[in-house]
Amino acid sequence: MSTDPLLEGARAPHAAASSGPAGAVATLPQRIGARILHELREAWPPTIFFFVGFNFIVLTTNLLVANYAVAVSNFMLASVAALIVGKAVITANAMPFLKLFDRAPLIQPILFKTAVYWVAVFFTRLAERFVHFLFDGNHPGDFVAYLMSSFSWHRFIAISLWIFVLFLIYVTASELSQLIGPREMRRLLFAYRPSELQLNKRQRARELMRLNRLADEHEAAAFRDANSAAHHKLVEIIERLSRAPRP
Numbered sequence: 001m002s003t004d005p006l007l008e009g010a011r012a013p014h015a016a017a018s019s020g021p022a023g024a025v026a027t028l029p030q031r032i033g034a035r036i037l038h039e040l041r042e043a044w045p046p047t048i049f050f051f052v053g054f055n056f057i058v059l060t061t062n063l064l065v066a067n068y069a070v071a072v073s074n075f076m077l078a079s080v081a082a083l084i085v086g087k088a089v090i091t092a093n094a095m096p097f098l099k100l101f102d103r104a105p106l107i108q109p110i111l112f113k114t115a116v117y118w119v120a121v122f123f124t125r126l127a128e129r130f131v132h133f134l135f136d137g138n139h140p141g142d143f144v145a146y147l148m149s150s151f152s153w154h155r156f157i158a159i160s161l162w163i164f165v166l167f168l169i170y171v172t173a174s175e176l177s178q179l180i181g182p183r184e185m186r187r188l189l190f191a192y193r194p195s196e197l198q199l200n201k202r203q204r205a206r207e208l209m210r211l212n213r214l215a216d217e218h219e220a221a222a223f224r225d226a227n228s229a230a231h232h233k234l235v236e237i238i239e240r241l242s243r244a245p246r247p
Contacts, residue, residue, distance in 0.1 A: 039090055046170060047086030053166045054078035084128060085163070088120040110175055114167045121163055125156070198240060211237050 055078045092098060098116060101109040129151075133143050147153075177185045188201055199207060214233055222230040 042093060043086040043090050045174075046089040047082050049170050050085045050163075050166060051079055051082035053162075054081050057162055081125075081159075084124055085117075085121050088124045089117055091124075092116050092120045106175060106179070110168070110171050113175075114164065114171045117167045117171065118160070118164050121167075122160060125160075198243070204241060207237050207240055 058078050092113075095116070098113060101112050130140075130143055133146060134140060138146070180188070188205075211234075214230065214237070218230040222228050223234050225231055
């Protein structure tokens, strides 16, 4: 399709102006807002998960010691800890080595990411304790002596163990969600299977795993050959996954 050179010439200065320094300044708030939105989107799943997990630990601990007048400050501390964990997860996700075991068996990335997240939160909690130590008017050089003498390591380690367990659950669920796909995971958890489909959700998941193994074992040319065993297995799986024929 042809264009009018005069119109193109009229558009050119406008495009140049928009791509100049003023245009860059105009898009700067948009880039900052997009970056903040991206970090919030990454932080809210672990933050909500650990918010529920930490507050549940606080509640059950108070019930076990028969302290029914649960202090609001404990829940506030648990909520702040959840925010710290969310920020630590964002920081760890920015590290490229976190994808080191993406092609390994699923247990390896689960344990590796759990360990990385746990170490990140461990040092983040120590840094947060160091900030409180400075706000109390202490000298930075006395922090090591404080850790060796008056710091409550029993409580710190107990919370760290719970954080490790919660991270193990969170990373396992996250890896399974990425493996299946977030949309398919929501369908598995919350959607009903239509009655005209031949398989229920568990049977469908097994057939999809069979399809995955079949794709790993054969090249694409084997599926194009109508006389090959791989082609017949592929058709069999697809027929089982499809809707039942109408009577």
